[in-house]
Amino acid sequence: MSLTDTNPVIETTEDTHHDEVISKSGLAMIYAVLAAVVVAWGSAVYAFGIPGLYMPAVALVPVIWVILLIISRG
Template sequence: MSAIEMPRHLPMWQRMLYSIPLFGWMARDVADGEPEDLGYTAAAIFSMWGCSALVFGLPGLYLPAVAMTPVMFLILILISLG
C-alpha cells in the first residue's frame, strides 16, 4: 500500500506523472483542483526557477530555459497543425 492511492481508470502516463512527488501533486491540483490552482502552480514553478538561479547561479537560470526549447517547438508544431 502506498501513501497515494491511484484510481485504476487513469491512463498509464497520467499515473506516472502523478506519482512524481512534487510535480505530480501540482499536476493533480491543476487537473482536478480549483481554477485558481493554476496561478499557484505557476508561482511555484517560477519560485523554483528563481531558487535554482540563487543556488546554482547563471546556469540555474539558463539551463531550465534551454531545456524548455523542445517543449516550445512541440507547442509551435501543434499550433501550426490546427
C-alpha cells in the same frame, strides 16, 4: 478620403455574451502552478547562479517547439 470621413460604426452579427470558460478554482490552480514554477526557477538561480537562470530555458526549447507544432497544425 481621410480617417474622419470613414464610418466609425462597426456592425457585428456575433453574440457578445460569453460563458465563463474557466472556474475561479481553476484559475487559482493555474496561478498556483505558475507561482511554483517561478519559485523553482528562482531557487535554481539561488543554488546554481547564472547556469540556473538559463539552463531551464534551454531545456524547455524542445517542449516549446512541440507546442508550436501542435498549435500550427490547428
